[in-house]
Amino acid sequence: MSSPGIPLKTDHSARDRLYWNFFNMIPFLIGSIAIAKDSLKWVAVYIGIALFFFLVIEFRFACTHCLYYIRSKGCVKCMMLSGVPKIFKARPGPHSPFEKAMTILGALPMFFFPVYWLVKDPLLLGAYAVSWILFFLTARRYECVRCLNFECPMNRVPADVKKEFEKGDRPSGNFELSGKCIWGAGSGRCTSLRAKHEFKDFLYWNFVTLVLLFSAGLAIGISSTGWLLAYIFIVFFHFNILEQRFFCTHCPYYGGKGKRLKCMMNWGWPRHFRSRPYPPNRFDLVITMLGFIVVILFPLPWLLKEPFLLGAYSISILIFLLTIWRYECSRCIYFGCPFNRVSVEVRKEFEKRKKFEKEKAS
Structure with a gap:
């Protein structure tokens, strides 16, 4: 089928x-x-x-x-x-x-x-x-x-x-390559794993991200252009330097072919750091989380002055987290991510299939 x-x-x-x-x-x-x-x-x-x-x-x-x-x-x-x-x-x-x-x-x-x-x-x-x-x-x-x-x-x-x-x-209950996804059985149900991202994935998730960043940026920009520029720098530094070094380098999507990234969040950006194909350690996760906290909390003093923008910002974050948790974390092959929701059984089957493909290729 x-x-x-x-x-x-x-x-x-x-x-x-x-x-x-x-x-x-x-x-x-x-x-x-x-x-x-x-x-x-x-x-x-x-x-x-x-x-x-x-x-x-x-x-x-x-x-x-x-x-x-x-x-x-x-x-x-x-x-x-x-x-x-x-x-x-x-x-x-x-x-x-x-x-x-x-x-x-x-x-x-x-x-x-x-x-x-x-x-x-x-x-x-x-x-x-x-x-x-x-x-x-x-x-x-x-x-x-x-x-x-x-x-x-x-x-x-x-x-x-x-x-x-x-x-x-x-x-079928067996794992098989289907287009760009991996299918597997878990508890009698089919589970699809996203083996690679497409450009339309990048467009969707960056549109969702820009909605919440725009709410924060507008609130800051109403009061100060200087702080708005500082906010833009913080966002850029976190997603393209800090997160890429301590979190993305451990991700299977990061370790693909070519000199540029092809993931749903950072499409086309150059790989600044070498791939680290093993789970992130505690220090990596702490640094990444601290960066996220700074990005999320930085605009709050300005958002508190604009109740509607604060509401839009909060709802946008909630929608982002709920959607990615429901539809992406359950089929993501970055098993080292603390938010990954793929079952242990499916992970083992995927890794077994991946090992088999490598051996067959060699």
């Missing part, structure tokens, strides 16, 4: 629901703040429009074709509307043109209703746009590639994988 590199998700956990509903609430909170400056009554209208879309329009015209909806009994079990009663009958098969049109028309008022108030505050408008962009980019990148809702226009599961799933076949 040709795999997409990530196992299909047959059901959603409580953590999935908490993560995605928290993520989805951020743009609605921003829109509500903008409207609330003018009128609380219009906030109630905005909430009503959103609830009508999710619980009636989307539920009837989009969700009823979703395999998660069809397989649920009594109440829906999906990552967004879990626990909501199935008030409409399931409709297996593709959406009709009418259903597609109704879903799009129903979504437009929800997205554009708060814009009238948002344009009065460019900062809130920018945060609203960025939060929706982050939501859809993350969903497309990590969920749409393994979602069973094959009728969704955003679904990115390869056609051959869809056919295999519909036939009831399961991926």
Whole structure:
């Protein structure tokens, strides 16, 4: 079977629901703040429009074709509307043109209703746009590639994988190279390891990082250009010198071919230090952590003067940490990282396979 590199998700956990509903609430909170400056009554209208879309329009015209909806009994079990009663009958098969049109028309008022108030505050408008962009980019990148809702226009599961799933076949339990990922079995489930990064990984994660750095930089820049330059230097020094020397040099992604890095955080930067293919020691980790603490805490005196930017900064850090922990740490081959979540069984299988490949090559 040709795999997409990530196992299909047959059901959603409580953590999935908490993560995605928290993520989805951020743009609605921003829109509500903008409207609330003018009128609380219009906030109630905005909430009503959103609830009508999710619980009636989307539920009837989009969700009823979703395999998660069809397989649920009594109440829906999906990552967004879990626990909501199935008030409409399931409709297996593709959406009709009418259903597609109704879903799009129903979504437009929800997205554009708060814009009238948002344009009065460019900062809130920018945060609203960025939060929706982050939501859809993350969903497309990590969920749409393994979602069973094959009728969704955003679904990115390869056609051959869809056919295999519909036939009831399961991926093999043996490790095998699949594109740019390694597949393995652990406790009866398939686990994919990311063997290498691509440029689109770099674009996504640097966009996420820039969101939080921009919040901090804006807060500092409002008060002092000099301290803003100092902050930029600290960030540059930490990520490109300190972290690279004490943390990245131990990472398998660092030790690739060529003179420049090809990892999801530092793509194209020159390798300033030689690779150290063994786990980082305590001193390496302490230095790295101290650098991170300085980068995170340095802008706080200025952020405390700007409550909205402080909130944006805090939420951006939380989203960054939650997303990388959920979707990258569980399949990263940097086993020496203290945040790595790959099981011991899968690590051993991966290292055994890697050793076999080296012996075969020699």
